[in-house]
Amino acid sequence: MTATEGTTTDGTTTDGTAATDMTIEGTTTDSGAPTTGASAARPSLEPRSDRVTVAPVRLAGGGPAHYVRAVRVIWLREVLRFAGDRTRIVSGLIQPFLFLFVLGTGLSRVVAHTNGVDYRTFLFPGVVALSVLFTAVFSGISIVWDREFGFLREMLVAPVRRSAIVVGKCLGGATTASLQGIVLLAIGGLVGVPYQPVLLLGLFGLMLLTSFAITALGLVLAARVKTIQAAMPLVQMALAPMMFLSGALYPIGNLPTWLQILTRINPVTYAVEAMRALVFSYLTIDSATRATLDPGVTWDGWRVPGGLDVVLVVVLSLVMLTGACLLFRKAE
Amino acid sequence: MAVETSEVSPHDPGGPRPGSPPDRDAAVSLRGLRKRYGNLDAVAGIDLDVQMGETFGFLGPNGAGKSTTIKILCTIVEPTGGAAVVAGHDVLRERNAVRRSIGLVFQETTLDDYLTAAQNLRFHADLYGVPKRDAVARAQGLLEMVGLADRRDSKVGTFSGGMKRRLEIARGLLHSPRVLFLDEPTVGLDPVSRATVWKYVDELRRAEGITVFLTTHYLDEAERCDRIAIMAQGRIVALDTPDALKAAVGADRVRLTATDPVAAATALSTRFDVEATTGADGALTFHVVDGERFLPRLLVELGVPITSVSVTRPTLDDVFFARTGSTISDADSVPAGPPRMRRPR
Ligand SMILES: Nc1ncnc2c1ncn2[C@@H]1O[C@H](COP(=O)(O)OP(=O)(O)O)[C@@H](O)[C@H]1O
Ligand SMILES: [Mg+2]
Numbered sequence: 001m002t003a004t005e006g007t008t009t010d011g012t013t014t015d016g017t018a019a020t021d022m023t024i025e026g027t028t029t030d031s032g033a034p035t036t037g038a039s040a041a042r043p044s045l046e047p048r049s050d051r052v053t054v055a056p057v058r059l060a061g062g063g064p065a066h067y068v069r070a071v072r073v074i075w076l077r078e079v080l081r082f083a084g085d086r087t088r089i090v091s092g093l094i095q096p097f098l099f100l101f102v103l104g105t106g107l108s109r110v111v112a113h114t115n116g117v118d119y120r121t122f123l124f125p126g127v128v129a130l131s132v133l134f135t136a137v138f139s140g141i142s143i144v145w146d147r148e149f150g151f152l153r154e155m156l157v158a159p160v161r162r163s164a165i166v167v168g169k170c171l172g173g174a175t176t177a178s179l180q181g182i183v184l185l186a187i188g189g190l191v192g193v194p195y196q197p198v199l200l201l202g203l204f205g206l207m208l209l210t211s212f213a214i215t216a217l218g219l220v221l222a223a224r225v226k227t228i229q230a231a232m233p234l235v236q237m238a239l240a241p242m243m244f245l246s247g248a249l250y251p252i253g254n255l256p257t258w259l260q261i262l263t264r265i266n267p268v269t270y271a272v273e274a275m276r277a278l279v280f281s282y283l284t285i286d287s288a289t290r291a292t293l294d295p296g297v298t299w300d301g302w303r304v305p306g307g308l309d310v311v312l313v314v315v316l317s318l319v320m321l322t323g324a325c326l327l328f329r330k331a332e
Numbered sequence: 333m334a335v336e337t338s339e340v341s342p343h344d345p346g347g348p349r350p351g352s353p354p355d356r357d358a359a360v361s362l363r364g365l366r367k368r369y370g371n372l373d374a375v376a377g378i379d380l381d382v383q384m385g386e387t388f389g390f391l392g393p394n395g396a397g398k399s400t401t402i403k404i405l406c407t408i409v410e411p412t413g414g415a416a417v418v419a420g421h422d423v424l425r426e427r428n429a430v431r432r433s434i435g436l437v438f439q440e441t442t443l444d445d446y447l448t449a450a451q452n453l454r455f456h457a458d459l460y461g462v463p464k465r466d467a468v469a470r471a472q473g474l475l476e477m478v479g480l481a482d483r484r485d486s487k488v489g490t491f492s493g494g495m496k497r498r499l500e501i502a503r504g505l506l507h508s509p510r511v512l513f514l515d516e517p518t519v520g521l522d523p524v525s526r527a528t529v530w531k532y533v534d535e536l537r538r539a540e541g542i543t544v545f546l547t548t549h550y551l552d553e554a555e556r557c558d559r560i561a562i563m564a565q566g567r568i569v570a571l572d573t574p575d576a577l578k579a580a581v582g583a584d585r586v587r588l589t590a591t592d593p594v595a596a597a598t599a600l601s602t603r604f605d606v607e608a609t610t611g612a613d614g615a616l617t618f619h620v621v622d623g624e625r626f627l628p629r630l631l632v633e634l635g636v637p638i639t640s641v642s643v644t645r646p647t648l649d650d651v652f653f654a655r656t657g658s659t660i661s662d663a664d665s666v667p668a669g670p671p672r673m674r675r676p677r
Binding site: 066 | 458
C-alpha cells in the first residue's frame with residue numbers, strides 16, 4: 001500500500017467507526033476483533049502534508065501467530081544481547097573451567113574411593129549443571145536491568161499477553177546458557193567423557209531443560225525487585241545454596257540426614273543427577289564404583305528411578321513459569 | 333480611583349459534567365478519575381474529554397499527577413476510582429484494544445541501548461503485530477522522518493538524548509496509533525532538539541490527523557496545544573484553549589522599578605488601590621486590567637520617579653497563579669509530595 005492509497009481511503013472514512021464497533025460492553029480484547037482499526041477511522045481535519053511519506057499500517061494481531069511472533073522477538077533480543085556481550089560470554093566460561101580444571105585437579109589428589117575414575121570425570125556433569133545454573137539465573141534476573149533501564153515498560157505496554165514476555169525470556173535464557181554449555185561439552189574428552197553423539201545430544205537437551213527452569217526461577221525471584229542494587233545480593237543468596245546443596249561437587253549418597261534433606265529439596269540436585277546418570281551410563285566401570293560415585297537420589301531409602309528426575313525438572317519449569325506469569329500479570 | 337485587579341478564586345475548570353458517562357467517540361474521556369498512593373491523591377478526580385485530532389496538553393508542576401494519569405491511560409497503572417476510555421476502549425476492561433490504539437513516549441526512555449535503532453523498531457513491530465510486509469517500509473519511513481535513517485544500524489547507546497527521543501517518537505508511531513501520548517517529551521533536551529520534537533508533533537497532526545496528548549511543565553510548549561488542562565495537586569484547575577485561558581485572567585502584568593520602591597508601593601496602594609509585590613531585585617509587580625491604557629495614568633499620577641516599567645499580556649503562568657495562588661516555577665521547586673523514586677540515569 002502506498003502513501004497516497006492509504007491517505008485517500010483514510011480521508012473518505014468517517015471518524016469513530018472503530019469506536020462504534022466496540023461499544024458493546026465486554027467485547028473481549030484478545031479475540032482479534034476489529035479492535036484498533038488504527039488507520040481506518042482517522043479524521044482528516046487539516047490539509048495533509050506531503051512531507052510525511054509513511055503509509056499507515058493496520059495491526060494483524062491478537063491471535064496465536066502474533067503471540068508466537070512476540071515470544072520469538074523477545075527470545076531474539078536475549079540472544080542478540082548475549083552475542084554482543086563478550087565479557088558475559090568469557091566470564092560465563094571461566095567459572096566452569098576453574099571448577100573443572102583447578103578445583104577438580106586439586107581435589108583429585110585427595111579424593112579416595114574413585115576406583116581409578118578421574119574425579120574430574122565425576123565432576124564434569126556437575127560443572128555442566130553449575131554453568132547452566134549461573135548463566136540462566138542471570139538471564140532471569142536481567143529483567144531487573146530491563147526495569148531499571150526502562151525497556152521492561154516497552155514490553156509491559158505492548159498489546160500482547162504478559163506470558164509472552166515470560167516465555168520469550170525463558171527460551172532466551174535456555175538458548176544462551178546452552179550455547180555456552182556447548183563449549184563445555186566440546187572439552188569433555190579432556191576429562192575422560194566419551195564423545196558419543198547420543199550422550200552429547202542428551203546432555204544438550206538436559207541443559208536446555210534445566211536452563212529454562214532456572215531462568216523461570218530467576219524471573220520469579222526478580223519479579224518484585226525494583227533496583228539493581230537489591231538484585232545482586234539476591235542472586236548471591238540464591239546461587240550459593242543451590243550450588244553447594246546440589247551434589248554437583250560431591251556424591252550425595254551416605255550424607256548426614258540434615259544434608260540429605262537439604263540436597264533433596266534443592267531442584268538443582270535432580271538436574272545434576274540426570275546429567276551424571278547419563279554420563280556414567282557411557283563409562284566402562286564396574287557397578288560398585290558406579291554405586292559409590294553415582295548412587296542416585298534416594299528419598300528416605302527409596303531410589304528415585306532414572307527419568308523421574310527429568311520429570312521433576314520439567315515440573316519445576318512449569319511451576320516457575322506459571323509463577324512468573326502470575327507475578328508479571330500485575331507488574332507495572 | 334480603584335483599578336480592577338485579578339483575584340484567586342475557586343473556579344469551575346470547565347470540561348465535561350462530572351458524573352456523565354464517558355464519551356466513547358472521544359480520543360480520551362475521563363470521569364472522576366482517581367489514583368491514590370498510600371494517603372496521597374496523585375490523581376484526585378479528573379473529568380476530561382479530548383476529541384480526535386486534537387493536540388492536547390497537560391500543564392503542571394512536578395508532582396501534579398500528569399505522569400500518573402498517562403500511566404493509567406496506557407493501562408500500566410490501575411486507577412483507584414473513576415472511568416477512563418481511550419479511543420473508545422475502557423482502560424480496565426479492554427486493555428489490549430487500548431494498547432493497540434495508542435503510541436507512547438514515556439518521561440524516562442524505554443529503548444534498549446544495546447540494540448540498534450532498527451532492531452528497537454523491529455522489536456516493537458513484532459510486539460504490536462505490525463504486518464511484516466509493512467513493518468520494514470514504515471520503520472524506514474519513520475526513521476527518515478525523524479532524521480535517523482543514516483543511524484539505523486547504530487547501537488542506541490551511542491545516541492544523544494535528542495536522538496533517543498526522536499527514535500522513541502518514531503517507535504511510538506510505528507503501529508499507526510490513533511492517540512499518541514508524550515510524557516514530558518522535551519525534558520532534558522537542548523533547544524534545537526526541543527524544536528525538532530515539536531516539528532514532528534505539528535507534522536503529525538497535519539499529516540496523520542493523529543491525536544497528540546502530551547504533558548509539559550514548559551509554558552511555551554503548552555501554548556502550542558489546541559487546548560490545555562492546567563493541573564495542580566492531582567486536579568484540573570483550568571481547561572480551555574491557551575488564548576481563552578489567558579483572556580479569562582483579564583489582567584495584564586505590570587512590572588516597574590523606581591528609585592524609591594517603598595514610596596512607589598505606597599503610592600500605588602493609596603492612589604490606585606493596587607497591591608504590588610516586591611521581587612527579590614526590588615522590582616514591583618502587580619496586575620491590572622488593560623495595562624496599556626493604565627500606563628499613561630500611572631506615569632502622570634504616581635508622583636514617585638519611575639526608572640523602568642513594562643506591561644506584559646497574561647501568560648499561562650498567570651493563569652496558573654490566578655487559579656492556584658502560586659506560579660508554576662514556584663510550585664516546581666517545592667515538592668508537592670514525598671520525593672519520587674528516580675532512575676539513576
Ligand atoms: N509509584 C508511586 N508510588 C507512590 N507515589 C507515587 C508513585 N508515582 C507517583 N507518585 C506520587 O504521585 C504524585 C504525582 O506524580 P506524577 O504523576 O509523577 O507527577 P508529574 O508527572 O505531574 O510530575 C507525586 O507526588 C508522586 O510522588
Ligand atoms: Mg511526570
